[in-house]
Amino acid sequence: MKFGYFDDPSREYVITQPDTPLPWINYLGSEAYFGLISNTAGGYSFYKDARLRRLTRYRYNNSPLDMGGRYLYLRDNNTGKYWSPTWMPTCVKLDEYECRHGQGYTVITSKLNGIKSSARYFVPLGESLEIWQMTLTNESASESDLSLFSAIEFCLWDANDDATNFQRNYSIGQVEVADDVIYHKTEYRERRDHFAYFACSEKLAGFDTMRETFQGAYHGWNEPCVVDSGKSGNSIANGWQPIGSHHVKVHLKAGEQKQVIFILGYQENPKEDKFDPPGSQIINKKRAKQALEKYLLPVNADKAFADLREYWTTLLGKMQVTTPDEHTNRMVNIWNAYQCMVTFNMSRSASYFESGIGRGMGFRDSNQDLLGFVHMIPGRARERILDIAATQLKDGGAFHQYQPLTKRGNNDVGSGFNDDPLWLVLGVAAYIKESGDWSILEEPVQYENEPGTESPLYEHLQRSIQYTLDRLGPNNLPLIGRADWNDCLNLNCFSDTPGQSFQTTTNKDGKVAESVFIAGLFVLACSEMKGLAEHYVERQKSNVGHLTFDVRPSTFYTNAAAGMEKTAWAAGWDGDWFRRAYDDFGHVLGSKENTEGRIFIEPQGICVMAGLGVENGNAVKALNSVAEHLATPHGIVLQQPAFSQYYLHLGEISSYPPGYKENAGIFCHTNPWIMIAEAVVGRGDKAFDYYKRINPSAREEISELHKCEPYVYAQMIAGRDAATHGEAKNSWLTGTAAWNYVAITQYILGICPSLDGLEINPVIPEKWDGFKATRKYRGVTYHITVTNPKHVCKGVEKVMVNGRQVEGSLICAEKGAGEVNVEVVMG
Ligand code: BGC
Ligand code: NOJ
Numbered sequence: 001m002k003f004g005y006f007d008d009p010s011r012e013y014v015i016t017q018p019d020t021p022l023p024w025i026n027y028l029g030s031e032a033y034f035g036l037i038s039n040t041a042g043g044y045s046f047y048k049d050a051r052l053r054r055l056t057r058y059r060y061n062n063s064p065l066d067m068g069g070r071y072l073y074l075r076d077n078n079t080g081k082y083w084s085p086t087w088m089p090t091c092v093k094l095d096e097y098e099c100r101h102g103q104g105y106t107v108i109t110s111k112l113n114g115i116k117s118s119a120r121y122f123v124p125l126g127e128s129l130e131i132w133q134m135t136l137t138n139e140s141a142s143e144s145d146l147s148l149f150s151a152i153e154f155c156l157w158d159a160n161d162d163a164t165n166f167q168r169n170y171s172i173g174q175v176e177v178a179d180d181v182i183y184h185k186t187e188y189r190e191r192r193d194h195f196a197y198f199a200c201s202e203k204l205a206g207f208d209t210m211r212e213t214f215q216g217a218y219h220g221w222n223e224p225c226v227v228d229s230g231k232s233g234n235s236i237a238n239g240w241q242p243i244g245s246h247h248v249k250v251h252l253k254a255g256e257q258k259q260v261i262f263i264l265g266y267q268e269n270p271k272e273d274k275f276d277p278p279g280s281q282i283i284n285k286k287r288a289k290q291a292l293e294k295y296l297l298p299v300n301a302d303k304a305f306a307d308l309r310e311y312w313t314t315l316l317g318k319m320q321v322t323t324p325d326e327h328t329n330r331m332v333n334i335w336n337a338y339q340c341m342v343t344f345n346m347s348r349s350a351s352y353f354e355s356g357i358g359r360g361m362g363f364r365d366s367n368q369d370l371l372g373f374v375h376m377i378p379g380r381a382r383e384r385i386l387d388i389a390a391t392q393l394k395d396g397g398a399f400h401q402y403q404p405l406t407k408r409g410n411n412d413v414g415s416g417f418n419d420d421p422l423w424l425v426l427g428v429a430a431y432i433k434e435s436g437d438w439s440i441l442e443e444p445v446q447y448e449n450e451p452g453t454e455s456p457l458y459e460h461l462q463r464s465i466q467y468t469l470d471r472l473g474p475n476n477l478p479l480i481g482r483a484d485w486n487d488c489l490n491l492n493c494f495s496d497t498p499g500q501s502f503q504t505t506t507n508k509d510g511k512v513a514e515s516v517f518i519a520g521l522f523v524l525a526c527s528e529m530k531g532l533a534e535h536y537v538e539r540q541k542s543n544v545g546h547l548t549f550d551v552r553p554s555t556f557y558t559n560a561a562a563g564m565e566k567t568a569w570a571a572g573w574d575g576d577w578f579r580r581a582y583d584d585f586g587h588v589l590g591s592k593e594n595t596e597g598r599i600f601i602e603p604q605g606i607c608v609m610a611g612l613g614v615e616n617g618n619a620v621k622a623l624n625s626v627a628e629h630l631a632t633p634h635g636i637v638l639q640q641p642a643f644s645q646y647y648l649h650l651g652e653i654s655s656y657p658p659g660y661k662e663n664a665g666i667f668c669h670t671n672p673w674i675m676i677a678e679a680v681v682g683r684g685d686k687a688f689d690y691y692k693r694i695n696p697s698a699r700e701e702i703s704e705l706h707k708c709e710p711y712v713y714a715q716m717i718a719g720r721d722a723a724t725h726g727e728a729k730n731s732w733l734t735g736t737a738a739w740n741y742v743a744i745t746q747y748i749l750g751i752c753p754s755l756d757g758l759e760i761n762p763v764i765p766e767k768w769d770g771f772k773a774t775r776k777y778r779g780v781t782y783h784i785t786v787t788n789p790k791h792v793c794k795g796v797e798k799v800m801v802n803g804r805q806v807e808g809s810l811i812c813a814e815k816g817a818g819e820v821n822v823e824v825v826m827g
Contacts (some may be wrong), residue, residue, distance in 0.1 A: 001704040006697065006711070007100070008326075011312070011334045013711040015039045015099040018087035021707040023066040025352055025732070026101040027342050028130055029123040030311075033266055035070075035130055036350060037106045037121055039099040040088035042069035044155070047128060047194070047266040049405035050349045050356030054159040055184075055196050055266055056152050057241075060355050067220070068153060070132060070264075072119060073227045074112075075147040077249075082147075082227050085110045085117035085134075089221035101711070103312040103338050105305065114140025115252075124304035125311055129265030129291055131301050136260070138252035146250040149227050150262050152198060153211060154184040154242045160357040173242040175209040176283055181292065182209055182244040189281050194268045197288045198244035201261040201296040205249045206232025211241035259298050265291055315341070315376045319745060323771040327697040332744055335697070335711045339737040340372035342712075344384070346733055349404070353715075353730040360403040360410050363388060363420045364485065365735060367427035372738030375753070375777075378435040385427055386445055389460045394447045396421050396460075396467030400482075400503075408449050413504055418471060418481035419518050421464035422525040428461060429528035433753040436778050438539055441532070456549050458536065465529060468522050469560065473582065475571035477514035478522060480581060482507050483651075484515045485602060486638075488662040490651025491583050502652035514582040516572035516590070519564050520606035526561035527610065530554045531755050565612060573618065577625040578603035580639075583649050590639070597650075599629045600639040605673025608680055619681050626674055627686070634726045635666035635694040636674055637719040659722025666717040668694050668736040672743035679747035679763040684793030687748050688765045691740070702726065713737050751775055751784065757812025760824050762786050763794045770826070780813045780820055788826040797827030 003024075004015035015024055018040050025043065028035035034050075036043035036058075043066075044058035058068050071089055075082035083092035086099075086108045096111035105122035116137040123130045138144050156162045156169050176183040180203065184196040208214040208226060213235035216225035226232050232247040248260055267288045276284035294300050321332050347365050350356035366388055374381040391402045391409040398420035399409025409415075432438060441461075444454035471479040482503070483489050490502045491513035497505075533554035540551070572579050580590025580600040590600040604622045613619035630636045642658030643650065656663035671694050678687035692698050694717065700710035708714040708728035715730035746752040750762035751773055758777050770787040796809045800823040813820045 001702075002700055002710075003703050004099075004710075006330055006700075008330050008334070010100070010102070011316070012100040012102045013335075013709075015101070016097070018094075018097050018099070021704060023352055024099075024101070024709045026106045027346070028104060028106070028121060030104055030125065030341070030345065033123050033128040033130065034345065034350070035121070035123065036352065037070065038066050038352070039101070039106075039108070040066060040069075041071060041086035041108060041119070041121075042066035042088060044069070045130060045264065046159075046350065046356065049403060050346075051159050051360075052403070052405050053157060053194070053266070054155040054162065054356065055264065057155040057162065066352075070121060071151040071221060072117075072132075072134060073149040073151070073224070074115060074117065074136075075149070075227055075230055076113065077145040077147055077230055080228075080230065081113075083112050085112075086119060091222065103316075103334075104308055111139065114138065115144060115146065120305065122305055122308055124295065125307055127265075127291065127295075127304075128267070129263055129295065131295055131304065132262040132264075133298070133301050133305075134260045134262065135257060136250055136252060137257040138254055141254050143254060144250075144252045146252065147205070147227075147230050148248045148250055148260060149224075149232075149245055150198075150200065151214065151221065151224070151245045152243060152264060154186070154196060154244065156186045157192065159355075163357070171239045173237050173239050175237050175242050177207060177209065177236065178285065180204045180207070180246075181285075181288075182207060182246070183283055183285070183288075184242055184244065185283055186242065188274070188283060193271055193274055194266060195283055195288075197263075197265050197267065197285075197292070198246075199263045199265075199292050199296065200246040200248060201259075202248040204246050206234050206247040208232050208235045208245040209237040209242055210235035211243045214243055214245050261296050261298065261301055263292060263295055267291075312338075317774075318375050318776045319751075319773070321745075321749060321771060321773040323749070324768050325692075327692065327695045328744060330697055331695055332741070336372075336713075336737060336741050336744075337376065339712045339732065340369070340741050341376060343369045343733055343735070343737045344373040344380070347404075348733045351730075351732040354733050360401045361388075362401050363391065363398040364400075364417065364423045367423035368735045369738050370427050371430050372741035374430050374434045378431065378437070381431050382435070382437070382440055385424075385431055385440065386443055386457070388427070389424060389445045389457055390447075390449050392421065392424070392447055392460050392463070394453065394463075395470070396463030396465075398424070416481040416507065417483050417487070418468070418479055418515065419484040419521055421467045422518070422521050424464050425461050425525040425528050428457065429532060430753075432532070433755055434777075438536065441536060458532070458551065459549060461529065461532070462552060465522075465525060465557070465560065468518065473512055473514035474586060475514055475582060476567040477516060477571055477582065478518035479511065480513045480515040480518065481510075484517045485521075486517070486653065486662055488652035488656070489581065490653070491581060491649065493651040494584075494648055495651065496648060502655070508584065510584050512582070512586055513584045514571075516568060516579050516581060516603045517606055519568045519572055520578070520603055520610045520612065522564050523561045523568070523610035523612065524606065526557040526564070530557040530561070533557060535755055568607065568612060572603065572607075577622045578607045578612075585649065589650075596641045596643050597639050598641065599625060601626060601630055601636055601667075601670045601674065602638075605670055605677050608677035609673060611680070614680060619677065623674065623677055623681060623683070623686070631690070632666065632720045632725070633693065634717050635668060636671050636690065637664050638662055638667045638670060639664055642719070642721040657722070659719040659725065661716055664719045664721050666694070666719050668713055668715060668717060669734055669739060672736070672739035675740075675743040676747045679743070679750075682763055682794040684748065684763040685765050687743070687763060691744055691748060694736075694740075713740060749773060753777065754810065757810050758782060760784065760786075760799065760809045760811060760822065761796060762824070762826060764788065766791050766793050779815050780817045782811065782813075782820050782822050784822045784824065786824045786826065790827045792826055795826055796824055798825040799823070
């Protein structure tokens, strides 16, 4: 069953009934000011950091789930009846309803009693504010006398404190109302130099800033007293719960239309210019007023919206494909790329499943997120890399997370996730492959954000590699530390205290538990380092004549990788698949010797991606084992058999009921690793089959089961051991976005940036006749046509560039070449 449809020409998903199985959300904002918005206008906004600068309040796990947001109410003043044009919170049945989620904006249109309303929500590029553009049309035959109310609830900035410290918070709320604009200024009088403002384009009939006055102490957002009576209280909040609500009277003749604009914004003032007049306690509103003057005018709001659309046309234009499969086309061309931007911006901080107070930016997560984002805005990926690298520890280790506002490592979570540092190598390599910007390697970057510790970024990468080499276990495999990619495989944790965090509790300084996954990742990282080292040494010789810092020769990485491979075969190969790990007692995990957790997906993906077993046939064996033991119609599960009980020595993985999350759920992040591995061994049919199983658009028809949005990937789909096999959870913020983008574009369609240019090496379904793609790369636009006359999965017979045949499949046009036509004939 579907709850909407894709409108591909408009690049929108159109939701046609408001009661979707879960709130289906979207994101507003692209750089500093962000919002989450559901299909019924639920959600909240924040500036840069969802925890520390929360503008509006949102109660997670509420009942109903999605209550609180950017609410509007319409009241027919003749009958006293009122409704929500976005359906929530009143849930009054609408005659028409439609929600269009696009890139960075959402439009919710509805109709009741002949009154059509359309609310467009977006954040203009480069601004710290959001616009709600409400267009009302009287489609009835008679004149209407309406009241329009807005309502938001302010958060007292620190979302964690806001939700817990009530003995203080009930006393600190402060607002100002001036010239019909509502200002939220809690803590502005002391250490905050920022405030929020909420304004409306129309003359107000009234306003409210006290929730109790607006709602009534025993009412909810669904039946606010003020809306019910049609009269605002003009309340001024002193403590308790400050809100913002405007009341506008709208008279519409039959057929008449009117636009009302609301703006919610965030403003910082210089310390010395905080108050107006100076010495008073009154907010200096000068800067906010400038923004309001501009955007409260429909013509400027329209222009800002057009600019936002144009921005996304350009970004998505970096890669567009036409394949025989519509689900592939719309995910690659629109939604997957868009989700990559969102994961790049948010990491795992704020979604409807991530509360914005739990996690900052992840070291490993952010490095992976940029794999799917870097082609869109390489400059931002560069900045991100430098921020992440500056949190690295001197011994090459990494803070597991950092806060985006402070950009400092997060001490509460600490370090010791032994895979973390290696992802930095993959992130940097991807950036250089895309941009050709070698200068990033020479950027001076601090360790632990400590001034004076700067070393070239390249040295950070060398230390990442060394970090693994310094931490090998009894089998010479890398020690796992707190955990590797699988945060829940906690082999040194031994937690028997309820509620203790598996992630942060003090672990044994284990010198036994080892990870085959990290071994595979290490080999992959070494092959990237080898490429960087070769090029870098060459470049340094020809450009500068000497090396400005110690660069290990590329042979160092070839040897290190070869050594690790040898170890992997000796201790990490189980006969039909790669093993997963060794526990603190030295017992193997992910082996035929185990009764539960006999085979895991992660090492099969990463080891084959790193090239292990491609030549000796073991890669195919491992992938056949995946197909046999782990694949389901809804995707590939993480391991089998699921853990049936809690195992102290395995940690969080066995804390989940079988079939959920890391305990044998379909943890979607890992599925593209298998797609890539299948592409590496040349099996295009299998690679694409796996791609389709978790492609959200391809699952749209089963939305009542899948439950999450059909336009973005979810972190998890319940595995076959679960009662709800096929049900997705944790949509939006997942490494699944970047990796699927990489799998389909770089490995299946095979358009893959390399250090030397664009490699074109498709591994596609046999039955495809070919496909077309446009890829902007290093300033050149490549129009690529792939034909598959012999119906093979893999193999390039001929490549023509602007009509001339070239050797091999590496394309590297001169800068400034403009448009280049590439024809690839498979065979
Ligand atoms: C989840 C993991 C996640 C970790 C992060 C765990 O509860 O299952 O997927 O990586 O928390 O802290
Ligand atoms: C989600 C986390 O964000 C990611 O870092 C981790 O790799 C996976 N869960 C697997 O545990």
